[in-house]
Amino acid sequence: MFKRTLKAYLPRSLYARAVLIILVPVITILLVVSVVFIQRLYEDVTRQMTEGVAQEIRLVLDRMSAAPDAAGAMEAAFELALPLGIEVSAGAARIEDRMSWSDLSGRVVAKTLRDEVEGVYAVDLVSLDGFVRVALDTAQGPVVMELPRRRVSARNPHQFLVLMGFTAVLMTFIALIYMRNQMRPIRRLARAADAFGKGRSVPYRPTGATEVRQAGAAFLDMRDRIERHIEQRTLMLSGVSHDLRTPLTRMRLALSLMDNDEDAASLGRDVADMERMLSAFL
Numbered sequence: 001m002f003k004r005t006l007k008a009y010l011p012r013s014l015y016a017r018a019v020l021i022i023l024v025p026v027i028t029i030l031l032v033v034s035v036v037f038i039q040r041l042y043e044d045v046t047r048q049m050t051e052g053v054a055q056e057i058r059l060v061l062d063r064m065s066a067a068p069d070a071a072g073a074m075e076a077a078f079e080l081a082l083p084l085g086i087e088v089s090a091g092a093a094r095i096e097d098r099m100s101w102s103d104l105s106g107r108v109v110a111k112t113l114r115d116e117v118e119g120v121y122a123v124d125l126v127s128l129d130g131f132v133r134v135a136l137d138t139a140q141g142p143v144v145m146e147l148p149r150r151r152v153s154a155r156n157p158h159q160f161l162v163l164m165g166f167t168a169v170l171m172t173f174i175a176l177i178y179m180r181n182q183m184r185p186i187r188r189l190a191r192a193a194d195a196f197g198k199g200r201s202v203p204y205r206p207t208g209a210t211e212v213r214q215a216g217a218a219f220l221d222m223r224d225r226i227e228r229h230i231e232q233r234t235l236m237l238s239g240v241s242h243d244l245r246t247p248l249t250r251m252r253l254a255l256s257l258m259d260n261d262e263d264a265a266s267l268g269r270d271v272a273d274m275e276r277m278l279s280a281f282l
Helices: 002-009 014-065 070-084 106-116 158-197 210-257 262-281
Strands: 087-090 120-124 131-138 141-148
Touching: 014 070, 014 106, 014 131, 014 141, 014 158, 070 087, 070 141, 106 120, 158 210, 210 262
Parallel strands: none
Antiparallel strands: 087 141, 120 131, 131 141
């Protein structure tokens, strides 16, 4: 049942099936490589970069916790965070988790920061383009740290996927052109065989791959044998026709010399029927 259902949707022509044989493995490989790249390479790189930033954030928090008061904590944080490329602000409004649905690395960034840094309650990846806002609860109150997005995730990861997709499309296009050229000798052989089956002999020369050439040569040999057989049959029937018409002619001549009685008329009709039969079959 499944095989019959599957066959109903499969292409009928040889070229279409060859295209399907080429496209299915290419698409499968693209999907597998894309998934592996996104889940392993891209996510692992993002996780490692985020863990490095998390260490810097913990260092800033440790410096703040060692300060005697809130003002000293903020001063120590500014002094340490500025060379690290991190902006620290205190008393800011509480922010919420925000990330784009298409942000493949955003979930890894948010999860890694929560796992590595104690006190993180929100990670905002949307409100400031190109920046990450991390909200933390500290002993001196809520603190928001802002840092460039390029420090926690790989830049332009889609370039690899675009390059891979472009290469796959280009090579598939070249393969389809090559496959189409390989189909032409088979189509010419099919047209020659179809024309011969309808009683016409069109010029044909075997070309293409070795197997196609062998099939074309076998077709030419078969066509030559059939044509010779038809020619020999025609010659044989012509000879038989000549041999049969000679006695029939003598019989008709003999009947013409006989009296026009009923028996002669009946024999004449039989001779006429035999001549019509010869004309019809020969």
